Amino acid sequence: MKLFLDANVLVTVLNREYPLFDTAARVLSLGERKGVELCTSTICLAIAFYFAEKKSGAAKAKEKMALLTNHLSIADLNAKTVRETLEDSAVLDFEDGLEYYVATYADCTHFVTEDLGDFHFAKIPVMSCRDVLFEAAKVLG
Numbered sequence: 001m002k003l004f005l006d007a008n009v010l011v012t013v014l015n016r017e018y019p020l021f022d023t024a025a026r027v028l029s030l031g032e033r034k035g036v037e038l039c040t041s042t043i044c045l046a047i048a049f050y051f052a053e054k055k056s057g058a059a060k061a062k063e064k065m066a067l068l069t070n071h072l073s074i075a076d077l078n079a080k081t082v083r084e085t086l087e088d089s090a091v092l093d094f095e096d097g098l099e100y101y102v103a104t105y106a107d108c109t110h111f112v113t114e115d116l117g118d119f120h121f122a123k124i125p126v127m128s129c130r131d132v133l134f135e136a137a138k139v140l141g
Contacts, residue, residue, distance in 0.1 A: 001139060002037045003030065004103035005072070006113035009129060010040060010048035014064050015055045020114065023129040027112060030136055031071045039073045041102040043095065075106035090121035097121075110135070 005027070011017065012024040031038040045065065052061035081101045091097035096118045103111050104124060111119060111126045119126040127135065 001030075001035060001110060001136060002039060002106070002108045003027070003132060004075070004099070004106065004108035004111045005038060005040045005044065006099060006111065006115070007040075007044040007047035008114045009112055010044055010068065011051045012114075012129075014048055014052040014061070014068065020129065023133065026133055027129045028068075028071065030133075033136075033140055035140055036136065037073060038071060039075050039103070039106050039108055041075050041077055041099060043077060043098060043102075045069070045074065073106070075102045075108075077102050078105075081105060088121060093118055 009024050009027065012020045013028055028038065030036045048068075049061055049065055052064050055061075056064070077098060081098055084101045085091055085094060085097035088097060091100075096115075100111065100119060100122055109124060110132055111122060111124055112129060112132050113119065113126060114128055116126055116128060125135075
């Protein structure tokens, strides 16, 4: 499983936002399991940093980001991603489209977000943190 983590999942963990924090943190811990890779994008990291900085200040946000990025691969956003997003008439939110196409080009098997309805156009499974934990339990045992 290669899981793409949307910004809202990262923000939840960095800012310890309840009630979702425990579930999102468990999703991040899946990265320690054999057969699971966690991935995100530079845009998701920028969004997560912005909200972490607002809550904790710049120095603490950088510390949190350094810890977080040690456990994630960071997929590239490039011109092809931008073009695909612009050409897909089903994409209603540009940032969501960028994230989705970054995930697909990074060969992610699942897109993890709490904004499921925003990705109605997706061709890979889009799952909440809770649902991806159930899926991982089935796949990984």
